[in-house]
Amino acid sequence: LMAVGGAAYLVSRAIKASxxxxxxxxxxxxxxxxxxxxxxxxxLITGLTLGTxxxxxxxxxxxxxxxxxxxxxxxxxxxxxxxxxxxxxxGGMAANDWLCQFLxxxxxxxxxxxxxxxxxxxxxxxxxxxxxxxxxxxxxxxxLDRKLDxxxxxxxxxxxxxxxxxxxxxxxxxx
Numbered sequence: 001l002m003a004v005g006g007a008a009y010l011v012s013r014a015i016k017a018s019x020x021x022x023x024x025x026x027x028x029x030x031x032x033x034x035x036x037x038x039x040x041x042x043x044l045i046t047g048l049t050l051g052t053x054x055x056x057x058x059x060x061x062x063x064x065x066x067x068x069x070x071x072x073x074x075x076x077x078x079x080x081x082x083x084x085x086x087x088x089x090x091g092g093m094a095a096n097d098w099l100c101q102f103l104x105x106x107x108x109x110x111x112x113x114x115x116x117x118x119x120x121x122x123x124x125x126x127x128x129x130x131x132x133x134x135x136x137x138x139x140x141x142x143x144l145d146r147k148l149d150x151x152x153x154x155x156x157x158x159x160x161x162x163x164x165x166x167x168x169x170x171x172x173x174x175x
Contacts, residue, residue, distance in 0.1 A: 044173040062099045066106050067166040073107060088112045090119045097151075104151040105159065115147040 045060060069087075077083050087107060093099060094113050104111040116122045126141050135141050156162075 044169070046169050046172060062093075062096065063102065063166075065093065066099065066103045067163070069103060070106050070163070070166075084109055086110045086112055088114075090114055090117050092117065100149070100151045101154075104153040105156055106162070108153045108159070110153065111151040113149045113151070115149070 045057065073084055073087075084107070086109060087103060089100060089103070089111060090113065094117055100111045100113055114122075126135070126144075129135050130137060130141065
């Protein structure tokens with residue numbers, strides 16, 4: 001079962017397309033609108049059988065996020081960015097240990113997740129603490145101990161086959 005779609009893949013495709021048609025300075029909102037209006041497929045699930053369960057679909061969605069992250073990291077390198085040494089994740093999906101480990105394995109690099117997943121709220125709270133004098137400034141906040149969960153990549157013979165299955169699903173979706 002393979003799920004294809006989502007914002008990361010669409011945005012990475014739109015960024016590449018925007019370079020061709022000259023939309024470099026429009027920003028992410030315009031890129032998203034360009035993508036949604038001009039891409040023929042926004043989502044696809046392949047490999048469904050009578051035995052497919054909700055758990056299969058949920059796993060396919062998590063895998064799609066990881067594959068899209070892989071593709072985005074590769075596109076960044078192709079565009080001249082340095083290869084990632086570590087990926088830091090946060091937010092609701094990052095609470096899923098399986099997703100974090102799959103990302104580490106697929107990207108072949110460590111994935112770090114803060115104990116406090118809602119980092120936007122944490123940042124606002126830390127700024128408020130600076131504002132009321134709880135901390136002297138950003139340097140004091142930077143010294144606070146922040147626990148990270150770390151997921152190390154495990155070599156897998158299935159990695160190449162897994163990525164090829166993803167690419168095949170993409171070709172089907174975009175054909």
